[in-house]
Amino acid sequence: MKLRSLFTVCPPLLLLVSTGHAAVSTGNAFYGDAPDATHPWAIHDRNRPQPQRVEPGTASTATQPGRPPSDAIVLFDGTSATLGKWEADTKAGDPTAPTKWIVKDGALECVPKSGQIRSKELFADCQLHVEWAAPTNVQGDSQGRGNSGVFLMGMIEVQVLDNYNNPTYADGFAGSLYGIAPPLANALRAPGEFQAYDIIFRRPVHRDGKVIDPGYVTVFCNGVLLQDHTPIEGPGGHMKRSVSTPFPEQGPLKLQDHGNPVRFRNIWYRPLPPRQMEGALSPEATAAKRKEIAATLRADAATLAAGSTAAMLRFAESLCYELDAATAAQVAKMAASYVASVKALAGADLENKKGEITNVTKAFQYLAKFSLVPKDFAATATLEQIAKAQGWDQPPGKQNAKKKQ
Ligand code: MG
Numbered sequence: 001m002k003l004r005s006l007f008t009v010c011p012p013l014l015l016l017v018s019t020g021h022a023a024v025s026t027g028n029a030f031y032g033d034a035p036d037a038t039h040p041w042a043i044h045d046r047n048r049p050q051p052q053r054v055e056p057g058t059a060s061t062a063t064q065p066g067r068p069p070s071d072a073i074v075l076f077d078g079t080s081a082t083l084g085k086w087e088a089d090t091k092a093g094d095p096t097a098p099t100k101w102i103v104k105d106g107a108l109e110c111v112p113k114s115g116q117i118r119s120k121e122l123f124a125d126c127q128l129h130v131e132w133a134a135p136t137n138v139q140g141d142s143q144g145r146g147n148s149g150v151f152l153m154g155m156i157e158v159q160v161l162d163n164y165n166n167p168t169y170a171d172g173f174a175g176s177l178y179g180i181a182p183p184l185a186n187a188l189r190a191p192g193e194f195q196a197y198d199i200i201f202r203r204p205v206h207r208d209g210k211v212i213d214p215g216y217v218t219v220f221c222n223g224v225l226l227q228d229h230t231p232i233e234g235p236g237g238h239m240k241r242s243v244s245t246p247f248p249e250q251g252p253l254k255l256q257d258h259g260n261p262v263r264f265r266n267i268w269y270r271p272l273p274p275r276q277m278e279g280a281l282s283p284e285a286t287a288a289k290r291k292e293i294a295a296t297l298r299a300d301a302a303t304l305a306a307g308s309t310a311a312m313l314r315f316a317e318s319l320c321y322e323l324d325a326a327t328a329a330q331v332a333k334m335a336a337s338y339v340a341s342v343k344a345l346a347g348a349d350l351e352n353k354k355g356e357i358t359n360v361t362k363a364f365q366y367l368a369k370f371s372l373v374p375k376d377f378a379a380t381a382t383l384e385q386i387a388k389a390q391g392w393d394q395p396p397g398k399q400n401a402k403k404k405q
Contacts, residue, residue, distance in 0.1 A: 029317045030366035038281055040289035042320060047293055060131060062193050065106070065266035068129065072268040075119050075253065078106035089118045089154075089254055101255075107133070107263035110148055110255070118252035124153060125272040128199040128253070133263045134162035136192030140260070142168040146191060147258035149178065152201045153251030155235045156180075158219055158227075160262060164188045175219050175226035179236035187224035194265065196222055202275065204232050206246040213275065214244060294322035309356060312338060313363055319372045328373070335364065335379035342386060354392060357383060 032043030041048045055070035068074055076082045080103045088097040100114035134146025146162025157178040161168065163186055170176070175183035175197070189195055197219060204215035219227035234242025255264060281289065301314035312334040315327055342350070342357055364380040367373040373380075387393050 029313065029320075030363040034320050034366075034370040034372070035286070035290055037283050038286050040281060040286045040293065040321070047297070060194065060196055060266060062189070065131060065194075068266070068268040069270065072129075072270050073121065073123075074268045075121065076108050076264060076267040078265055079103070083108065085120055086117045086255075087120055088114075089116045089252075101257075104263075107265045108255075108267075109263045110257050110261055112257065112259045112261060114257060116151075116254055116257045118154060118254045120252070122250040122252055123269060123271055124201075124203045124247075124250050125275075126199075126201055126269040127272060128152070128197075128201060128269045129266065130197045130199070130264060131194045131266045132160050132197070133194045133265075134160075134164075134191040135261055138162065138191050141166055143172055143258075145260070146262055147256070147260050148262035148264075149254075149256035149258065150197065150199070151254035151256065152199070152217070153203060153247055154254040155203075155245075155247055155251060156217070156232060157236060157256065158197065158199060158217065160256070162188075162191045164190050175221045177217055177227060177230060177232070177236055179238065179240070180233050180242055181227060181230045183219070183221070183226035184228065185221075185224050185226060187221045187226065189222060194263075196220075196266075200229075200272075202272070203247045204244060206244075211244050215247070290321040294318040294324065294327075297321070298324075298327060307334065307337065309338060309360065313360070316363055316367060319367060320370070323372060331373070332377075332379075335377070339379045339382045342383065350386075350390065354390070358387065358392060361387060 027044070027046035029046060032045070034042050035045075052071070057067040057069045057072070060066035065078060074082065075085050083099070083101075083103050086099050086101070086108075088099050090097055099117040100111050101117055102109050102111060128150075130150050132148065132150075138145065140146075143161065145166050146160075148160040149157040150160060151157050159172060159174055159176045159178045161172070161174040163174045170182035171179055173183050173186070174188055174195075175185075199220075200216075200218040202213070202216045204211065205213040215232035216229045217227050217232060218229050219225075232244075234244050235247075236242050253267075253269070295318075297314055297318035301311050301318065304311035304314060312331060315334065316331045318324070318327055319331065338360065342353065345353060361380065361383040364373065364377055364383065368375050368377055368380060384393075
């Protein structure tokens with residue numbers, strides 16, 4: 001959107017709709033293409049919620065973990081207190097038990113043979129940040145060197161492995177979806193240095209035995225893309241080809257004990273919104289959302305001065321979301337009243353209303369364009385005739401000349 005054009009085209013309308021009440025909206029109504037069957041919002045819709053403010057964090061360095069963004073849920077921040085957010089990954093039905101992993105020099109360190117751990121927090125779709133370091137003392141090779149793992153929902157492993165100078169099978173490489181997809185690159189730092197994984201995870205969604213959405217994993221390692229929205233074929237695993245499997249609604253984050261004292265730090269996640277909120281919705285969800293927006297706008301209109309131009313336009317705006325017959329009739333009635341009041345004006349009184357009348361006319365023209373009022377909406381035709389008689393339809397330099405004719 002060209003902001004300048006928005007202000008130059010309709011400044012009085014902006015003022016009209018933005019003063020004196022708790023409007024959720026900013027900008028101009030009756031502007032971009034209207035909502036449709038699968039999009040509850042207009043193009044450039046001023047009623048669309050503003051993005052939530054998040055204070056960004058800071059990047060980590062080799063020696064210092066960064067700060068998470070303001071809305072992150074921290075699972076480990078280097079303190080013993082956050083060790084309490086983890087427990088031993090006991091079998092289902094068994095009593096819970098504290099983890100035997102230890103906090104050392106600000107890192108959560110795997111104690112080999114103590115078993116993998118899980119977060120007490122359960123979650124699903126997320127942006128996840130995990131930093132890890134393989135032991136400085138390099139031992140073993142292939143899958144035996146600096147092996148751990150980040151198990152999303154406890155179900156699918158993003159491999160943690162010291163592959164700095166250590167070939168192994170590609171689908172078991174650091175940053176692989178283990179047993180499913182190799183990483184696109186090897187962007188590891190040397191063993192002993194911390195590596196940063198940034199992961200975007202969308203869980204598989206099954207319904208009535210069918211795959212609705214396979215789920216996807218995106219992984220960056222030290223800022224380098226390793227997994228590019230990789231579909232989840234299944235939970236992966238050792239030696240067996242994966243098949244698509246329903247995931248639960250939520251699950252813990254698990255960290256693997258593969259027998260190596262791998263260290264972790266700066267673990268946090270941000271839950272992601274439901275997928276259907278992005279882009280187009282189903283016709284049913286769109287209709288429900290449009291109905292909700294229309295109701296909000298009608299309620300807002302009711303708080304404005306009865307019979308005012310602002311109230312009329314607010315009710316008219318609601319028609320963009322729900323073509324409610326009663327509201328349409330109310331708008332038609334208010335429009336007729338508005339036109340009568342304009343027709344009663346003359347001379348300077350009429351000229352002083354030019355901006356408002358022009359914008360009301362544009363609003364009615366917009367509604368007609370999207371069939372939200374009849375194409376031959378009487379109020380529009382009358383206002384257009386008045387504008388023509390006043391010369392308002394002429395380029396600015398010729399308006400006075402037209403009036404004198
Ligand atoms: Mg592993």
